[in-house]
Amino acid sequence: MPEQPVPEQDPIVTKSYALHYVVAMVLLMITLFWALWDESFGQRPWKAFQQQWKDRYTAFLKTAKSTSAQSEKQVEQNPDYQQLQQTYEQAYQQAKPRRDELQKQITDLSAKILAVQNVFTDKRAYANALTYEIETDPSASGKDSKKKDLADYKQKVWTVEYPDGHKEKYNYAQLEEKYNELKDERTRISAELGDVLKPVTEANTKMSTYIADHMVDLTPTQIDGLRKKTEEWDPKIVQINVADANIVDRCESCHMGVREPIKITPAVMMARGEKKPDEYAQAFVSHTEPELLQIHDPDKFGCSPCHQGNGRATTSVEKAHGNYEHWLWPLFAKENVQAGCQTCHAADMVLASGGTEWQTINDGKDLFRQRGCVGCHRYEGYDKEPEDLNSVSQQIKQLEQQKTQNAKVGADLMKQADAAASNDEANQLNEQAVALRVVNSKLDGRIQQLDFQSHSLMQDMKKVGPNLKDVRLKLNKNWIPVWLKKPTDFRPTTKMPNFRLNDHQIQAISAYLWQSAFTDSLPKQKPGNAEHGKELFESRGCLACHSIGEGDQIQGGTFAANLTRVGEKANYDYLVRWIHNARERTRPYCPYEKKDIGPEDYAKKGLPYQFDLQHSQCPNDGHELQVQNMTVMPSLRLSPEDAQDVASYLLTQKKQEPSSYADASFMDDSKLKDEGKKWIRHFGCAGCHEISGFEDEGRIGTELTYEGSKPIERLDFALFTETAQRGGKNAEPITNPEDLQRLPEGPAKSEWYDHKGFFEHKLAEPEVYDKGKIKSETEALRMPNVHLSADQIRALTTLLLGSQETSLPASYQYKPGDSRRDIQEGWWIVKKYNCMGCHQFIPGQRTTLMGMKRYQDIQEQLPPKLLTEGARVDPEWLRRFLSNPSLSTTDTNRNGVRPYLQVRMPTFSFSDNELRKLVRFFQALSQQPIPYIPEQVPTLTSKESDMARSLFSSTAAPCLKCHATGDPQHDKIATAPNFLLARERLKPDWVERWIVDPQAISPGTSMPSGLFKKENNQWVFAGPTPPSFQGYNQDHTKLLVNYIFQLTPEEQRRVAASMGRSSASISPARPGRHAQVTPSNSAAGSGGSR
């Protein structure tokens, strides 16, 4: 350090700190202002947002107003509006003179009142204060003297100076009187003014309502209102506070456009001269789904219950969106935004509002079941049957114990009664014993109910995969190990995931399966006609669930297996039985004894070896048996021959000969069996398959009901924790190109240490978190690769993200108690059996069959749309139809309602439970009251009958041309149901709506619209009517409906005959395609009968 020169003066005394102080002072002042700025703007970035909002929104409203003004002008051109305006003008002119007069009177009076009021209120205040003192004075003498003061005061006289200058003197009472008098006068005149102006305001309201009703966008007045509101806006925190639910959301402090009544896009909110929407423009948009906001009023629901994020935070965008380390519920990413639905709608299988299905979350919910996630992972609401069944059998057991106990106690009481000392005592004991017997009989009833329950539940219980007890009967033995190696190699679209088994595990597993399977023999089947089988396969509706073809050639639905190579693996005899009725089991299973019951058990009791839904009791112990295969595959009610044909066709579907598979005789090695059992248990195969010895196996995976709210620390990123937290070049751990493709957001480039990242990576490559770890065979992650697509992973991730234990009160969970609950429950069944593969339930929903080439030109061959099914049909009929769609016990190889359809409504053998739920579902979906009370149809007089018949057989709308009649000749070309079914099946009011406008009920139907038109409040037939209709002032529609509901087979035959039932002359070429009834059309159509 250089030597410093020694100062001359004493530095302690003489040194000046002025400069130090100046610098420190300046810095202090700067930090002070900095602190002030930070306090008012730095910590309140929403102020900048609101400033920008004011500027940009006003600018936008200005442009919006000019377009709105134009369209308003157009509306104003309308003569209707002109007339309204005239009315207004007239009313205005009429009311004007009287109005002016009254208004002047009011002004005068108001001035007078003011003058009196000034004096009066002052005096009154004094008098009131004095009165209070009197009231509270403790001494009687004090009271008296004060009373005197008050009386004196009220006697005093004061001067009031009126506006016109003259003065008057009043005492207190007079003053009060005058004041009230003037006020009454004013009230009276105001009321009169209201009366005078009433026609004017009414006309004015009519005008503005007219404009509002006839303009698509907002009116200029409304826009002006918005603009005024925006311009006058003072920066402040906008907050939704729902105390009950502990919601405090300040999101709208920045997102100011969310609830604006005008559509705002980022593009219109860009600042002038910008090319891309900046963060402000992005923030100011209106909610993308205003419809959702109507159902979920933000004032009740806030924002964060659906979107998550930190609703209270206002200091930065990251904080508010919860995108920082310490906020546990960050905003859902845009692509997963529907996860928010799941937090409250976990009990719903299908989420739709209005006409929109919420595809991402619905797909997720669907995939979770369809792809067998439920097999390993419990999820509240999914696959409830086994649990319910368990609790039912527990209850039965308990009740039975109670019964035995009661019987014992009863016997004991009787014994005591015999030995009783007195008659009274004996009687009492006897009574107790009798009471116990009654209790037992009640218990019997309860047990019976529970037995029904378990019968239903047993029927409802389904497995995702096939029953592997049947492998010996069903499969090509040598094919099994090849399949287990990698199922997707054989069938790329299969539900069966890839388990990464090594050869030894494959051998052991297949050996166990083979050796534990049934060895029963199957009836031999005759070979069928593959050609005819193909036709049946393609036309009966198999393709609504199954697909066939590979790659681009794939045809059909994704719900069930792709059958392209089924010929390589399947056994013909088994396949025929399966196609004929997939539910037919080889042997029934008794869950009580935990064994498969065979003919020997029946023989022991001398019973015939017969088990089906009607014979479902165990011969050994009387408990409910599992008598069906646990598959959702229904019976198409094909004849045995048809089933053989289809099976023969399917066996032709192969790429290589079944015999070309490598020999797998190791499967008979009994030494492998035990090990196979171990691996089957280890991999949880029984989650999806029925396997001998694993009937009661639990799920091996973790429960996922609340997976989304698991702390991130509990998700094991293993060796990729740091990688995921830091992102960067090597952020992506997956290297397999096939699995990389599955990632919805592509390979990770930045940090992915969050739930979304974990789920997506886990689903794309389940073993990814084992990478780099040294683990034994049994320790390695077991989750198989479910080979999902990127979209499917996004859907499942959305579901999992939304699977949260929410802090909202229970009332926010969507668990309605009314008919909406029926809808909720129904969807689970509809999805379970893939009803949507054939039927349309929601407008706009595409069914699998709709997309198929086969139906492009013959739309009327598609299964009916069920948009208003509940309103259409009688629920009791529907229940019958669903349990047996052929509507016949003898002739089952047909459709009951629409015999003309090639595609077949299958028999799903729904349990009573599911039937009940389905019927209620349809009722609720169409807002039909429960219970259903059938509408009475009035009997027609013979004149009315004649009139109705003329409509029914009118050449302008020959009903029987398209509708089936039961005449086989005709029914071949019919494209609509038989009228004879109507009485039992349909609801009259729906039929009336239907014939008036079928397109509104089922868009695209071949039933023609415009058959009736409205004339003078009366529905009349659009075509020519016979003279008997003259003077008939009832609706023609009602007449026709009543007729249809009273139609007898004889009548129908008569009409058909009278129409010159010449089916040959009516061209079978799409008779339903005429959309409108026009005279020329009808003439042409009935030319033959004239």
Place this chain on the structure above:
Amino acid sequence: MDWRQLWEIVSAPDNVPIVGLIPLLIFYIYLAWKQAKANDDLIAELETNPAMAKTHHRKTWPFRPGWQKEVHVWPFLLRIEFLAAMIVSIVLMVWSITLSAPLEEPSNPNLTMNPAKAPWYFLGLQEMLVYFDPWIAGVVMPTLIIIGLMAIPYIDTNPLGSGYYTWKQRKFSIGTFLFGFIVLWVAMIIIGTFIRGPGWQWFWPGQTWDHNRLIYEVNRDLPDLFGITSNLAKAIFGAIVVGGFYVIGGFIMHALFRRYNPKDYKRMSLLQYSIMMFFVLSMVALPAKMLLRLAWHIKYVWITPWFNV
């Protein structure tokens, strides 16, 4: 070398005081040492020149006539203190504007953070928990520290060195302070901040704080090394070792103190001296125990049913 990990630790708002503490501490020790040196030189000079000592202005500058030996507090001291107060205000304001207090997630009794760290000024105490049982580290030691600090004015009989920096006149007290504060307290805070990672494991700076890290370490108690199994024998053995530490350490310390601080020794009463010895030995015990634990994995020396040392 995991620079990112290092940066994450250093830049955490919680750790800013400690990061600031290191250079500040070095600077102020340097400053104090520099002034002490100048003062010591001046003292030495004045001791050889009693005439000068009478008139000298007691500043480290060479003698100038007319410079004052004493000045008033106001304004000469206060103006500097006020300036310092302003500077500190500026620093605090800038700090509070730029770094907000880290507010963490809502507490979850099912999930504790890992590593769970005390506020920085208590990290030394938390680090002590590694070496002693909670009763000793959490209650006895802090009490001793407080009592020891309170006792200092009564033990310290040295009248010199008040109002100016000096080393030569207060070697023992300054040395003890540096050892007790810098080595024990600050060093342990630094260990707690920068070294202790998930699972309170020892991570060298630049090592990744891996939550899944596994290390093999077995701690033993000293009696186990000697094959002592019975509880009573363990307690007696431990008492002997601890007692031995105080006795032998006491003799060594006594010899050193007499040799290097004869003046202080002479001034002190037996009570003062023995209290000082007890605190000094207890203070030395801490690094001794740390060494046993870190180098030889010895958990406890003295095991009793009531406390472990």
